[in-house]
Amino acid sequence: MGAGWRELLRPGDWAVVALGAALCIYAGMGLWTAGAPDGVIVRAGGKVFAEADLAAARRIEVPGPLGLTLIEIEPGRARVASDPGPRQYCVRQGWLDRAGAVAICAPNEVSLVLTGRGNDYDSLGY
Amino acid sequence: MRTLTHAGGAGFKPALSWMAALIVLTMFLSACNRAQVFHREAYVFGTRVDVAVYGDEPERADVAMAAVLREFDRMHRAYHAWEPSELTALNAALAQGETLEVSAELAAMLRDAQQMAAQGDGLFDPALGAVIELWGFHTDTFEPKRPDAHQLAALIEQAPRISQLLIEGQRVSSTNPAVRLDLGGYAKGYALDRAANILRDQGIHHALINIGGNVLALGDKGGRPWRIGIQHPRQPVPLATMPLYDGEAIGTSGDYQRYFELDGVRYAHIIDPRSGEPAHGTQALTVLVTSRPRVGTLSDAASKPAYLAGEEWRDQTRHFAIDHALRVAGDGRVEVTRALRARLEFPQPVAFKVVD
Known part of the structure; x- marks a missing residue:
């Protein structure tokens, strides 16, 4: 045994191994661009109401028990533009632009979540 | 290429068999790894509730999550502070x-x-x-x-x-007719403990229950711990993330979930009984309660006195034998205990002070 098998590898083989390793590192760096969101999930009353990517500007009207919550999407970010709830916390949060960010309009039972690879947690404590 | 034709047979055999073994192993792992996270979201206690179950039996997860939400509805009706209950x-x-x-x-x-x-x-x-x-x-x-x-x-x-x-x-x-009970600051934590019991009774051992930002973990996610983000009190991003292990719970008291602003002053809903005024010294106080009886209740109830105590927050967490805590002071300073610091990851650089 020992290093016997290594002697069978030729310089070209090592080049292939090096190329593979480089590819892995490159792919890893590209895919782990932390925090950049790639989509939104909008839920109404706990059920998924809409899923969308963040490529193009879009507005989504979400019905809830108090009325319509308006979700606004722009490339790379999203926000609750208006909500019929009394305290407006979800509107005041402003634009969300990181994967895992959440806006909750509890009175109208609407939630907005940004998805993406930087989202390395399962639940948010607040 | 010449090298390959020359020595390819002998030289690549071990590499090929390694690769074949790897492929077979990957296929095997993906075949048995049908388990996934099932979510249920609902609105109870005036806030959002999210129950996540990790497993490979969607029906069983569904039945268990429905039982938890039914229990929350019952508690909501029984202990509402101002609607008839x-x-x-x-x-x-x-x-x-x-x-x-x-x-x-x-x-x-x-x-x-x-x-x-x-x-x-x-x-x-x-x-x-x-x-x-x-x-x-x-x-x-x-x-x-x-x-x-x-x-x-x-x-x-x-x-x-x-x-x-x-x-x-x-x-x-x-003995005092002015006593009027409001179980906000207690009931949500108690509901976490109830949920954990119901899930365990239903044979669910890997779950994450989030009631309005108070989170309790059961088991893990296929061998990896559940991970929690701690919301930044002034920005729509997590301040830090961390693992939450089996039987642990985390709770935050903050001035950013229920509050109003008047003449530039923020009035939050956690009131100091001595003054009758909302406390002002702290933006957010998070406690992580390690596995122990009534862990959910403690995660809710123990963050409140520490939040109200201002600069003396660490003494209050000690009263509850809590070593994992984080405070964002009124001026934005971040203080974190040594034990919690060891768990935290910061998505963006944060200046903080470690305390014992």
């Missing part, structure tokens, strides 16, 4: 100086809440329902205004405290 019936009786026989569950919760209030030096007191109402937090509508100064002063003078409750078996009375 068993709790408002008790409050009405106490205001009349009467004694009321309550459910065994409510009697036990009140005894427990009394003990927790004592443990926190009375800084957080669930008997301040009338004060919270004066501040306008007991309605579904909303008007940012200060309470009437005379009414507030009179109420603070009467000094309602949960310690003034007399609980004999299931019979509850009060």
